Amino acid sequence: xxxxxxxxxxxxxxxxxxxxxxxxxxxxxxxxxxxxxxxxxxxxxxxxxxxxxxxxxxxxxxxxxxxxxxxxxxxxxxxxxxxxxxxxxxxxxxxxxxxxxxxxxxxxxxxxxxxxxxxxxxxxxxxxxxxxxxxxxxxxxxxxxxxxxxxxxxxxxxxxxxxxxxxxxxxxxxxxxxxxxxxxxxxxxxxxxxxxxxxxxxxxxxxxxxxxxxxxxxxxxxxxxxxxxxxxxxxxxxxxxxxxxxxxxxxxxxxxxxxxxxxxxxxxxxxxxxxxxxxxxxxxxxxxxxxxxxxxxxxxxxxxxxxxxxxxxxxxxxxxxxxxxxxxxxxxxxxxxxxxxxxxxxxxxxxxxxxxxxxxxxxxxxxxxxxxxxxxxxxxxxxxxxxxxxxxxxxxxxxxxxxxxxxxxxxxxxxxxxxxxxxxxxxxxxxxxxxxxxxxxxxxxxxxxxxxxxxxxxxxxxxxxxxxxxxxxxxxxxxxxxxxxxxxxxxxxxxxxxxxxxxxxxxxxxxxxxxxxxxxxxxxxxxxxxxxxxxxxxxxxxxxxxxxxxxxxxxxxxxxxxxxxxxxxxxxxxxxxxxxxxxxxxxxx
RNA sequence: GGGGCUGUCGUUCAGCGGUUUAGGACAUCGCCCUGUCACGGCGAAGAUCGCGGGUUCGAAUCCCGUCAGCCCCGCCA
Numbered sequence: 170x171x172x173x174x175x176x177x178x179x180x181x182x183x184x185x186x187x188x189x190x191x192x193x194x195x196x197x198x199x200x201x202x203x204x205x206x207x208x209x210x211x212x213x214x215x216x217x218x219x220x221x222x223x224x225x226x227x228x229x230x231x232x233x234x235x236x237x238x239x240x241x242x243x244x245x246x247x248x249x250x251x252x253x254x255x256x257x258x259x260x261x262x263x264x265x266x267x268x269x270x271x272x273x274x275x276x277x278x279x280x281x282x283x284x285x286x287x288x289x290x291x292x293x294x295x296x297x298x299x300x301x302x303x304x305x306x307x308x309x310x311x312x313x314x315x316x317x318x319x320x321x322x323x324x325x326x327x328x329x330x331x332x333x334x335x336x337x338x339x340x341x342x343x344x345x346x347x348x349x350x351x352x353x354x355x356x357x358x359x360x361x362x363x364x365x366x367x368x369x370x371x372x373x374x375x376x377x378x379x380x381x382x383x384x385x386x387x388x389x390x391x392x393x394x395x396x397x398x399x400x401x402x403x404x405x406x407x408x409x410x411x412x413x414x415x416x417x418x419x420x421x422x423x424x425x426x427x428x429x430x431x432x433x434x435x436x437x438x439x440x441x442x443x444x445x446x447x448x449x450x451x452x453x454x455x456x457x458x459x460x461x462x463x464x465x466x467x468x469x470x471x472x473x474x475x476x477x478x479x480x481x482x483x484x485x486x487x488x489x490x491x492x493x494x495x496x497x498x499x500x501x502x503x504x505x506x507x508x509x510x511x512x513x514x515x516x517x518x519x520x521x522x523x524x525x526x527x528x529x530x531x532x533x534x535x536x537x538x539x540x541x542x543x544x545x546x547x548x549x550x551x552x553x554x555x556x557x558x559x560x561x562x563x564x565x566x567x568x569x570x571x572x573x574x575x576x577x578x579x580x581x582x583x584x585x586x587x588x589x590x591x592x593x594x595x596x597x598x599x600x601x602x603x604x605x606x607x608x609x610x611x612x613x614x615x616x617x618x619x620x621x622x623x624x625x626x627x628x629x630x631x632x633x634x635x636x637x638x639x640x641x642x643x644x645x646x647x648x649x650x651x652x653x654x655x656x657x658x659x660x661x662x663x664x665x666x667x668x669x670x671x672x673x674x675x676x677x678x679x680x681x682x683x684x685x686x687x688x689x690x691x692x693x694x695x696x697x698x699x700x701x702x703x704x705x706x707x708x709x710x711x712x713x714x715x716x717x718x719x720x721x722x723x724x725x726x727x728x729x730x731x732x733x734x735x736x737x738x739x740x741x742x743x744x745x746x747x748x749x750x751x752x753x754x755x756x757x758x
Numbered sequence: 759g760g761g762g763c764u765g766u767c768g769u770u771c772a773g774c775g776g777u778u779u780a781g782g783a784c785a786u787c788g789c790c791c792u793g794u795c796a797c798g799g800c801g802a803a804g805a806u807c808g809c810g811g812g813u814u815c816g817a818a819u820c821c822c823g824u825c826a827g828c829c830c831c832g833c834c835a
Contacts, residue, residue: 205798206791221795241785258793266795283786285768289796293770297827350835370835397834521761521831581831623835677835721828731827 176246182218184265188251195220195270196246196278198308200288202239209236213245213270214288216313219263221254222247222270232275242281242288242305248274296723300737303728315725318437319713323390325436326410329429335386335412340375342368342392347687348679349624351395354405362754368394368406371706373623374691376413377663380702381694388412390709399732401721402655402711410712412660413704419646419662422703423448423602426650426658430600437716442598446650451606455572456497459580461606464654465599467592471579473497474567477552483544485528489569496569497579500557501586504564505531505538515582519568524578528567532559541567584654595718601651608632608643609676617678622647624677625670627662627703636672646703657712660705667695 177196184193197215209224224236239245249270260266285302286294290311299306306312327337346353346367353367369375371393379387391411399405414422427444434442447465454463457470475495478486486496501507507515512529519527530539532554542550557565566582568575587593608628609618618640620626628636632643647661664670670692674684684692710722723729730736750756 201795201797203794203797204791205794208792208794210794210797212795219795223793225792227792255793258795260795263795269793283768285785287769287785295765295769295827298769300827348835351833373835395834398832400834401829403834523831620835626835732829733826735826737827 180217181213181215181220182264184220184251184268184270186253186267189253189268191251192248192273193251193270194246194248195222196244198281198288199239199241199243199245201241202236204237209233210269211236211239211245213247218265220265220268220270221260221263222249222272224272224275229272232272235275235277236272239277240281240283242284243277244279244281246276246278247272297731297737300723300729300731303738307727312724315713315717315719316727318717319709319725321437322433322709322713322716325433326388326390326429329432330386330388330412333386333425335388336384337389338379338384338387339389340369340372340391344369344375345687347374348683349620349677351397354394354396357753357755359753370395371409372411373625374688376411376704377625377691377702378694380413380415380663380665381697381699383415383700384413385415385700386412387414387704391706399730399734401723402714404710404722404726404729405734407722408709410658410707410709411704412706413702415700415702417703419604419648419703422660422662422705423648426705430650433712434598434716440598442600444600446600446602448602448604451603454603455576459576459578459583461603461649462651462654462656463601463603464584464587464593465601466594466597466653467587469499469501469583469587469592471497471499471576471583472556474553474556477556478545478549481545481549483541485525485541485544486567486569494569494571495575496567497575498553498557498565498567499579499583499586500559501564501566501590503562503590504586505533505562507531507564515566515585518582518585519578522578522581523574524568524570527578527582528569530559530565530567532561532563532565534561597653598715599653603649603651604647605629605644606647606649607641608636608645608673609640611641618676620673620677621645622659622661624673624679625661625663626673627664628669628673633669636669636676640676648705650705650707652712652715655711655715656708657715658705658707660703662701662703665695665699665701667692670695 175194177194179193179195181195181197195213197213200212200214200219203210207226211222212219213222224233226233247270249272251268252271254267254269284305285298286292286305288305288308290309292309307316343356343366346355346365351370353370356366356368358364358366372389372391376387389411391409392406393409394406396405424445427446431442431444434440449463451461454461456473457463459471473495474497475490478496479490481487489496516527528541530537530542537550553565559565568578570578606621608621608626610621612619622645627646629644629646635643645661647659649656650658664673671684674688710725713725714722717725719725728736728738735741
């Protein structure tokens with residue numbers, strides 16, 4: 170084929186009967202070749218889809234010779250006429266199934282090794298292999314769809330925020346290590362040996378400084394780095410839709426975000442999301458769902474029964490309550506069908522999560538089956554059943570422990586049971602804001618207070634005095650957005666006075682020197698007319714994961730890392746040369 | 759750091775102490791085939807059973823260690 174002005178004139182997937190008779194130039198990959206001895210069919214794939222091209226030796230022997238050599242994933246350029254398929258040979262499974270291309274010219278632009286797995290959706294192949302050959306994996310339509318959806322989210326968000334007066338500002342990737350929070354990724358400084366940059370865990374301080382700078386409305390699609398262990402929804406680097414706003418109240422920020430999320434759903438999924446979303450106090454979420462990211466697609470709510478059994482003769486329960494603990498319960502409707510071994514399994518789960526055990530009562534027709542009911546008074550059982558709205562056929566599960574453990578254990582059991590009993594309607598999107606969280610929590614191991622959100626979160630007005638008097642009762646002006654049990658965003662109003670900021674730092678055990686060294690620039694900035702401000706950040710990867718109904722954010726990231734934080738394609742991280750280390754004045758030990 | 763699941767031809771599964779010369783499917787290669795589209799038919803090639811120890815007359819199979827992938831706990835302000 171002669172060099173022509175263009176490589177292709179059309180896309181394989183875009184062709185239809187509308188182009189009947191047209192001469193087109195196509196380029197793409199060989200999805201499959203079907204050689205019938207004489208006639209050869211080739212499915213030619215490009216980004217938009219597949220079209221069948223046909224070679225018939227009676228029409229052109231030279232082309233047929235080439236067609237015989239073609240193999241999967243070869244790159245072809247084909248000239249031909251868009252033709253209607255003979256009657257009865259149309260393929261309804263193919264968007265272009267009414268037509269085919271009768272080849273008049275064909276070039277092999279490139280050959281291909283036999284790929285390690287087929288380029289098609291629903292491949293059953295180990296994820297490690299997919300990651301090693303990510304360039305092939307990404308050829309699969311499903312992966313292209315995920316990346317496209319991701320782009321669409323980004324585009325929608327940019328448009329939306331632009332329309333609302335936001336300015337996109339980039340902040341440094343090479344920045345300063347700060348105390349608190351996750352482990353930092355460090356970058357050694359060559360010009361200042363012994364000194365290190367840190368990669369940002371989030372642009373938090375910069376975006377607040379931008380508020381001091383009068384930007385008023387900032388956003389950034391910010392890459393964030395955290396050197397912690399990985400999970401299905403956690404990568405060492407992830408992308409945040411990061412925002413900060415001056416002169417806006419919590420309610421204003423929340424409703425703007427609801428509008429943004431709803432716009433994303435309507436643009437990407439053509440789905441109308443109802444808002445405002447429900448809001449739930451943090452404390453109530455911990456009580457009813459056992460965590461701060463409740464999955465509302467099913468019931469199984471946790472209830473406290475401490476008051477009923479506070480004076481019970483069943484010491485496991487009453488002692489727990491009288492030593493500051495609680496007894497909480499889940500009613501598994503229809504759970505009487507659980508076998509003894511299934512109950513043992515749940516007990517094991519409870520123990521592995523830190524509980525001393527798991528008590529249960531099975532309500533049968535006219536009797537109770539339970540290892541604990543003999544210790545309980547009839548009246549106590551009756552009251553419990555009342556509160557739990559238990560009826561025949563139900564199963565009650567109890568944990569007696571300190572409140573945080575009881576919440577954690579029952580929260581996990583709740584999820585486990587929902588999964589086992591198939592209670593989750595996966596077609597649903599259930600949003601909820603978790604609001605009014607504590608400002609700090611106490612870290613038993615480090616024997617100090619830790620910020621629940623981060624050290625810059627504004628306490629509620631009533632809480633300012635509590636910072637010193639009763640820190641654990643202080644509440645924060647913070648809000649997390651939860652979708653289907655996954656935290657997809659979190660934000661807060663920020664402290665904008667040096668005075669309060671210092672109080673909070675002090676509460677967190679940050680010394681005066683540390684304050685100056687790590688946050689001096691922020692405290693300085695606060696002295697130059699800082700506007701009240703607040704913000705929020707959404708996890709882009711998680712949001713897209715949920716939109717695409719994927720189980721892992723790896724499926725919506727082009728080049729993700731494995732659980733040991735390795736890139737199987739590039740094999741990063743790797744060793745470096747002695748020369749590089751010498752320049753950085755770094756020695757291995 | 760801890761718990762769990764999984765490592766067997768290119769891929770995906772089976773085999774779980776001894777007729778195994780490690781089997782099937784898909785892919786690959788060869789021959790045949792003019793309407794297929796998961797094309798079909800016949801045939802062939804392809805695996806030191808992740809790696810290292812140990813137990814045993816004998817190990818893919820049992821045990822220990824290790825590495826890798828996945829899920830979870832810790833961790834992730």
